[in-house]
Amino acid sequence: MEPQKRFNGTVISFCTTTGYGFISYADGPNVFVHFSNIKTTPQILYKDQRVIFNIIQNAKGLNAIDVYAQEESE
Secondary structure (H helix, E strand, O other): OOOOOOEEEEEEEEEOOOOEEEEEEOOEEEEEEEHHHEOOOOOOOOOOOEEEEEEEEEOOEEEEEEEEEOOOOO
C-alpha cells in the first residue's frame, strides 16, 4: 500500500461544542475536521494553529484525518 501524502495546514475554525471545524492548506479547498480524527491530546484545535494531516474524500467532501497539531517551534 502506498503511503498517504501528508499536508501542512492552518486551522481556520474549530468549535469545541460541536467538535468540528475547518483547515485551510495551500494545495486545495478548505477541509472538514472532526475531533475524532485529532491524534494529539487534548483533541482540540485552535484558530490559526498549524497542523499536519491526511485527506480522504467521502460523500460529503474532503475530510482531514490523522490530524496532528504542530509545536510552536516547528
